[in-house]
Amino acid sequence: MRISLIHVQCLEGNNIVPPLGLMYVASALEENGHHVQMFDVDPSVVDVSEKIEKFRPHLIGFSFLSMTHKKAMDYCGALKARFPGTLFCAGGYHATIFPEETARQMELDFAVIGEGEETLVEACRAVEEKGDLSGVAGVVYRDDQGQYRRTPQRPLQKNLDLFPFPARRLLPFDRYLTPPGLIRGYATERLTTMVTSRGCPYSCIYCGSWQIFGRKVRRRSVENVISEIRSTVVQFGIKGLYFCDDIFVTDKDWVIGLSRRMREEGFRIEWACQTRVDTVSDEVLSEMKKAGCVQIDFGVESGSDRILKVLRKGVLSAQVEEAFRLVHKNGIRACATFMLGNPEETKEDMEQTLRLAKKIKPDYAIFYYTTPYPRTVL
Ligand code: B12
Ligand code: SF4
Structure with a gap:
């Protein structure tokens, strides 16, 4: 057809x-x-x-x-x-x-x-x-x-390696390479996105991510991801990569394995990802840094522990501080997004958010209005 x-x-x-x-x-x-x-x-x-x-x-x-x-x-x-x-x-x-x-x-x-x-x-x-x-x-x-x-629900495909790589060549690729791009100031030319996993096990009340890919994380094999990176380098001369996974670091060994393989392959790629503050450690960050990771984006959401609990984020502000300290110590940029206008939020909670934002010194920060998307708890 x-x-x-x-x-x-x-x-x-x-x-x-x-x-x-x-x-x-x-x-x-x-x-x-x-x-x-x-x-x-x-x-x-x-x-x-x-x-x-x-x-x-x-x-x-x-x-x-x-x-x-x-x-x-x-x-x-x-x-x-x-x-x-x-x-x-x-x-x-x-x-x-x-x-x-x-x-x-x-x-x-x-x-x-x-x-x-x-x-x-x-x-x-x-x-x-x-x-x-x-x-x-x-x-x-x-x-x-x-x-x-x-018709009855279709079970999710267990083996993501079976899917062919996204057909990037069907779109005029150069239009996506406009600066500032997703990694500001880095790889402002020839950057592309990639997903290595589908699914998220958490239940933040504002998020509907699970509706498509469920609550169980399915991850592609390291070699399958390496092969997609190689093909984007060969086809498009890619110099930058942004991993769009909901949470890039769910399996520490997998991330270390991928980082090592990226180094072995000699890709000279600057890359970034998004993950949760409770997933990073010195060990995984130093491997990521050596493999070209320049930026990690965190959804911090709030500086008020009370509001973090309302949002069912599953982390507290002390963990945010520790994650930003570790990422900066490893020479990687740490970026933060925040949400204002949350349920039960007072002016004092918002001030706590501002105080946390200043304290953790994000390399850049974005403040969003909380938006209730359909079919989320919010
Ligand atoms: C990466 C991402 C982004 C990226 C890239 C978006 C893009 N255009 O690709 C950026 C950062 C730019 C972004 C921006 C926004 N995003 Co966003 N984003 C995501 C995220 C994390 C992953 C999307 C992704 O690439 N998935 C991987 C691919 C493989 O999956 P997929 O796109 O869902 O496609 C599969 C199926 O849906 C289906 N499918 C898709 N299209 C079609 C078409 C046909 C014909 C068929 C048969 C099947 C099919 O098959 C695909 C393969 O299995 C999702 C959360 C999530 N996990 O879904 C949120 C998500 C999609 N984003 C969301 C939102 C709200 C936004 C913003 C509005 C945020 C903002 N305030 O600015 C903007 C809107 C931008 C826009 N218009 O596209 C919401 C959407 C909620 C809703 N009800 O619509 C989500 C679900 C997160 C959430 N908060 O719950 N986003
Ligand atoms: S915000 Fe992130 S951690 Fe929370 S449910 Fe959505 S994808 Fe998962």
């Missing part, structure tokens, strides 16, 4: 991070013999319908988060009017938490729930072979009577 995939951006030109999830789906489709075209645009600004028309897809698939759901819905409506015989589907975070509503609102042929690689490949096969999606796990589909039906 010919398939057009569209990742809906918040703000045109503002997205410096390629849509990894959709690129994973694209490569799974290509591996199964489909032809894929891909866009990463704000459709309220950029209309790609002429390019889609030339490609003549059988299926158009959307990927979006909750804040871009409205834009996706509007653009889907416009494309449906222009391409009446084409099938339409959606996947990604918002479609996963609201599959029936999304399918109905966008009048989709089907919505994919959760991890998309295997489900979309199977859905395409089902469409080609019998035009019936009732046997495809992990979808909400429209039946012959126009009723939306949900």
Whole structure:
């Protein structure tokens, strides 16, 4: 089949991070013999319908988060009017938490729930072979009577090494290399993102990460990640890497193993990751530093232990201080994000946050307003 995939951006030109999830789906489709075209645009600004028309897809698939759901819905409506015989589907975070509503609102042929690689490949096969999606796990589909039906949940793939690497070459890669990038001041040219794990075992009340990939961490093998790094160096001359995992350091031995292999391979890459303050130690940090790690981002959230407990963060401010001390001692930049406007938060709590922010001397800090995303405890 010919398939057009569209990742809906918040703000045109503002997205410096390629849509990894959709690129994973694209490569799974290509591996199964489909032809894929891909866009990463704000459709309220950029209309790609002429390019889609030339490609003549059988299926158009959307990927979006909750804040871009409205834009996706509007653009889907416009494309449906222009391409009446084409099938339409959606996947990604918002479609996963609201599959029936999304399918109905966008009048989709089907919505994919959760991890998309295997489900979309199977859905395409089902469409080609019998035009019936009732046997495809992990979808909400429209039946012959126009009723939306949900199929049983698809188990998550245990072995992430089975997925082909994201199809980065389907997007004009240079647009993502604009400074400042995700590692400010470092690797301002030729930086890419990568995920080495899926899933997070924690239960912070504002986070919905578990909805897609569950609460159990699944991690790729060191050699599989090394092979993806090598291929990005060869294909794109990558000089910087940002690991987008929810928590990069869940398994100390794995991180040390990866760091050592990166050194052996002689990659001259500056890299960064995000992790929790209770995961770092001198031992792991010194290995990371030797392998080129220049920055670690921590979601600190609050300087008030009372608020950290309300957020069910599972760490206290003393652990934040210790983590920042260790990271700085190892010559790595430590960055902090904070949340203001939390439930039960008083002015005194916010002042504690400011005091902690000054005390830990983050190399840069970002203060966000707490936002309750759908289907989170918050
Ligand atoms: C890395 C990341 C970022 C990066 C990169 C985002 C990007 N554009 O790729 C940065 C730092 C830029 C970012 C920014 C933001 N993010 Co963010 N981010 C993440 C994070 C940690 C990982 C995403 C990722 O790459 N996953 C790995 C890939 C492989 O998975 P995936 O994208 O989900 O794709 C899979 C499936 O969803 C599915 N799929 C996806 N698309 C499609 C399409 C089709 C057709 C099909 C069939 C399947 C399918 O198949 C894929 C492969 O299995 C998630 C948390 C999480 N663990 O999910 C939050 C998360 C997605 N972010 C979130 C938020 C809120 C934001 C911001 C709004 C934050 C802010 N205030 O600025 C912005 C919005 C930016 C934007 N418009 O994209 C929320 C979304 C909540 C919601 N209800 O929508 C999440 C879930 C975290 C949370 N707080 O709970 N983010
Ligand atoms: S904020 Fe981080 S640690 Fe907390 S649940 Fe989300 S991904 Fe896990």
